[in-house]
Amino acid sequence: MHKTKKRLLSGIKPTGDLHIGNYFGAMMQFLEFQKNYESFIFIADYHALNQVKDPKKIKKDSLEIVKAYLAAGLDPKKVHLFKQSDVPQVTELCWIFNCILPMALLKRAHAYKDAVAKGKSVNMGLFDYPVLMAADILIYNSDIVPVGKDQKQHVEMAQETAKRFNNIYGKTFKIPEIMVKQDVAVIKGLDGRKMSKSYNNVIGLFDSEEETKEKIMKIVTDSKRPEEPKNPENCNVFYFHKLFSPKSELEKIRKRYKEGGISYQESKEILAKNINKFLAKIRDKKKKLDKNENYIKKVLEEGKTAALREAQKTLNKAKKKVGVI
Ligand code: ADP
Numbered sequence: 659m660h661k662t663k664k665r666l667l668s669g670i671k672p673t674g675d676l677h678i679g680n681y682f683g684a685m686m687q688f689l690e691f692q693k694n695y696e697s698f699i700f701i702a703d704y705h706a707l708n709q710v711k712d713p714k715k716i717k718k719d720s721l722e723i724v725k726a727y728l729a730a731g732l733d734p735k736k737v738h739l740f741k742q743s744d745v746p747q748v749t750e751l752c753w754i755f756n757c758i759l760p761m762a763l764l765k766r767a768h769a770y771k772d773a774v775a776k777g778k779s780v781n782m783g784l785f786d787y788p789v790l791m792a793a794d795i796l797i798y799n800s801d802i803v804p805v806g807k808d809q810k811q812h813v814e815m816a817q818e819t820a821k822r823f824n825n826i827y828g829k830t831f832k833i834p835e836i837m838v839k840q841d842v843a844v845i846k847g848l849d850g851r852k853m854s855k856s857y858n859n860v861i862g863l864f865d866s867e868e869e870t871k872e873k874i875m876k877i878v879t880d881s882k883r884p885e886e887p888k889n890p891e892n893c894n895v896f897y898f899h900k901l902f903s904p905k906s907e908l909e910k911i912r913k914r915y916k917e918g919g920i921s922y923q924e925s926k927e928i929l930a931k932n933i934n935k936f937l938a939k940i941r942d943k944k945k946k947l948d949k950n951e952n953y954i955k956k957v958l959e960e961g962k963t964a965a966l967r968e969a970q971k972t973l974n975k976a977k978k979k980v981g982v983i
């Protein structure tokens with residue numbers, strides 16, 4: 659890895675059953691970043707613990723998401739890919755940060771405020787979520803942290819944490835930049851709402867070809883007959899053509915919508931074929947990875963070694979500064 663590259667860090671929550679919304683909204687960004695940054699990317703399994711209380715699920719989803727990212731093209735030669743829980747130095751640093759951050763600051767965090775507003779019971783892990791995140795970010799001396807809009811405030815809290823520590827103990831932590839991708843489209847689901855596993859309207863990245871086709875054939879349309887002109891921009895089927903159908907075919911389909919002469923059935927059949935073609939490579943690679951868990955372990959092991967090296971250096975600095983070593 660090239661020394662002069664800026665260092666990027668981000669965490670991915672281990673969510674199961676990835677869908678094409680996740681692919682276009684999150685995964686593709688990381689594939690782009692790996693070209694230009696030295697990337698540290700980890701599976702935020704400790705963060706997930708505050709919500710998920712099913713050990714099998716945490717274990718399975720953590721592995722699945724690693725396989726999914728590798729299948730999508732994340733290159734372990736360019737990226738340190740590891741599990742958050744493999745670097746216990748992070749939780750140690752989190753404790754040190756806990757001792758300098760006022761509760762009043764953490765009470766302003768969106769995730770906490772939302773949970774309180776909804777009357778949910780809040781565990782300490784949820785309350786402390788931004789502090790663990792600050793430790794994640796600052797321990798690797800990250801230059802840049804790409805996140806979705808919903809996580810921006812948490813990264814601002816990490817910046818605040820670095821400043822507070824540096825003020826009390828002298829310059830120790832680098833203040834990282836936040837990168838919020840503005841132009842990431844929100845991908846719509848089969849029913850036209852935001853694609854989300856909680857709405858049950860997803861096209862799964864790893865659905866079988868048959869499942870994909872079945873889902874597409876069930877998309878609700880109006881009842882215009884084949885020969886009638888149709889408005890492509892009002893059609894949920896055409897929406898997906900724009901994402902998956904090759905340009906030249908897309909324009910032909912658009913024309914046939916406008917002029918009449920294509921049935922929704924035919925449009926859906928073409929779409930299912932194109933989605934399956936688009937996803938074939940990722941799906942094949944994932945199947946190969948499913949059979950090669952030793953390789954996954956090796957990737958995570960290498961990521962862990964690189965992460966530990968960095969984390970231990972930073973933690974030692976911080977421990978000296980606060981006076982415990
Ligand atoms: P879900 O809504 O299915 O539970 P998650 O909240 O686990 O998805 O999202 C994981 C990542 O994928 C986040 O970075 C999120 O911004 C992105 N993402 C999820 N759904 C979409 C979508 N419909 N369009 C674009 N990005 C999405």
Ligand code: TRP
Pocket residue numbers: 667668669670671702705790791794795803804805809
């Ligand atoms: N909280 C992030 C999310 O919900 C995941 C995460 C954990 C993270 N630690 C991080 C992201 C550090 C960026 C940097 O998606």
